[in-house]
Amino acid sequence: MGIFDFFKKKDNRQENVSAPVHQQEMPVEEIIVEEEVVEVIPETVLETPLQPLPVEDKKVNELYEKIKIYSDYVVYSIALQLRGDFAPISAFENENGEVEGFAYMVTDPTYGLSPQVVLSNMKEKFENELKEGKIKSYAILYHSQFNDDGNHALAVNPEELKAITLSYHFNDSEEGNIALPYAFENENVTFKGFAEFSPEENNEIMNTQLVDGKDYFTNREEIKSPESTNEAGIIMKKSNVHSLANMWGGIFGFQKFQSQQKFSQYLMETIALCKADDIAADEKAKHTEFKDITFKTIISDDFNTIYPEVKTDFSLDFETKEIREWVNVENNEAIVGGMARDTFGLWFFPTDYAANKNRYQTQNKLNINISGIIFVLDLHQSFDLPDGTKTDEEFTAYKPSQDLPDYGCIDFIGKVLEVKESELLPDGSVKGFILKLRLITNPEVENFFVVDAFVSNENMRFAALGVGMQVAGAMQLQGRIIG
Secondary structure (H helix, E strand, C coil): CCHHHCCCCCCCHHHHCCCCCCCCCCCCCCCEECCCCCCCCCCCCCCCCCCCCCCCCCCCCHHHHHHHHHHHHHHHHHHHHHCCCCCCEEEEEECCCCEEEEEEEECCCCCCCCHHHHHHHHHHHHHHHHHCCCEEEEEEEEEECCCCCCCCCECCCHHHCCEEEEEEEECCCCCEEEEEEEEEECCEEEECCCCCCCHHHHHHHHCCCCCCCCCCCCEEEEECCCEEECCCCCEEEEECCCCCHHHHHHHHCHHHHHHCHHHHHHHHHHHHHHHCCCCCHHHHHHHHECCCEEEEEEECCCCEEEEEEECCCCEEEEEEEEEEEEHHHCCCCEEEEEEECCCEEEEEEECCHHHHHHHHHHCCEEEEEEEEEEEEEEECCCCECCCCCECCCCCCEEEECCCCCCCCEEEEEEEEEEEEEEEECCCCCEEEEEEEEEEECCCCCCCCEEEEEEEEHHHECCCCCCCCCEEEEEEEEEEEECC
16 A cells, blocks of 8 residues: 555555644645656657667665665655644664654643654654664654755644655764655645655655554553642642633634634733733723623733633532643643532533632632533433433433543533523623523432533524523533632
């Protein structure tokens, strides 16, 4: 199987390869490699043969002879790119002259390494092993800004994607870089070939056959989230991939938030407004305080942010079991998990974590306000449970979100107890509803688990809301300490 038919086979096991490391998303729509990526000089036959002339022996391209042992990984890197995966990969030549692949493997979706760290770690690892005589050579492949200008800097933004750089070092020569430039045109990508190699040499690399089912990365290093247990018995974990984008999609509507820059601009301007000392408090409140929701800002020398907080008077007793701090925002945000009412598990985003970090980490027993932001809302269709039990009009349930399990999000079936219209922004242009939803039905306690939740009109899949309806959807839970 060559690079050009890599994705033609529907049952190709290579299609299940996952990204070896966490990589900033760089969407590329259905990239197709044109088969004529490298010019092939056709064989020609002259009608009147000329007298043979003395021909010098073909000069051996020493660099090509060294690099070609990594052809599998050049093709593999291209194949990953075709799937929108721009993660760096690497391989090395062991003491016996065999080539083996190496990759960092993400097993915890909440914690990964940036491409910059991956490149640095790979290079340090291989250089040490090269000096110690454990390997003969290595090659690291990553997407770079190379544009026939000698610039092999890592591409960190989509507009910087110019080439696949192969960084190499052999034990009998100096280290160096070569690049395989590519160009995007509509939905196609064309590879131009390594400038250091002839068309025939480039074709030999590009026509390398990948073997179905072969494990090309027999050497892996697992990336684990740092974890410890503090003196209060609370498990402390770290995350470095979380963001608040989904919450704001829940407020403004996902499609509008992604397609209209005015909402992101509003949030940035509001942060700037709240940072200004010469702006009156009531003027700031016009942009942050609304009837049902506060756009809560945190302003400091090192950390500035803004997130929505749905107002509520519902609270419950909570015992903290685990905290996952977001190191990518200086540990000022987190997801907190534990047991509510000594009965059911609960995870939520604490809107007061920056202010109450010490209390969350040292006090196991807390009283917490809980509210929510609904990402998608639909009418519930009754179904039978696996044991044959039929779900009636009072049935309610929730579970960790299938799509966002590590964000304190849930998939739910709830009963609407109250509905009221809600407006946001100074001009009231963002519209939605505040729903009081029952998520757990307890015959003995009416409000055993009831959540006030905001849903944007843009995120509803039906038109008319009413009390008594059974609805289903996905929701971000949030909370804060009372008192």
